[in-house]
Amino acid sequence: MKLTGGLGGLDGFNAALAEIGNGDALAKVLAETAEEIRQRAMVNLADGAPPNSRTGALARSLTVTPSGDGGYIVSTPLDYGWHLEFGSTARPAMPWLTPAADDAQPGLADRASDSLNATIAGAVRCRR
Secondary structure, eight states, X not given: OOEEEEEOOOHHHHHHHHHHTOTHHHHHHHHHHHHHHHHHHXXXXXXXXXXXXXXXXXXHHOEEEEOSSXXXXXXXXXHHHHHHHHOOSSSOOOOSHHHHHHHHHHHHHHHHHHHHXXXXXXXXXXXX
């Protein structure tokens, strides 16, 4: 079993940015946000509070990969990441990835807004 988190459903937004003239702008924003989520999750796993990892293997296993639909996936191949995040019959949930994504959400909105504004401003300058 593989634990995966992602930012998806952005095909329409990507297409709209591409029409404005800079479809790569959102991809950069999403890649930065996915990396921020990975970094925050690593901190969540290493801060000494549950669910801190004794070996650090879970934190080291976190990767960011393109999802194929314009988004990015933060994931781990380690099964116990799933059990820590969502709990099991033997232990309660100790989320570490969801809080990282929640904490990164305002940054995504700010970066996307800044990117869109810059893209629109560039398109307006080009059309004058």
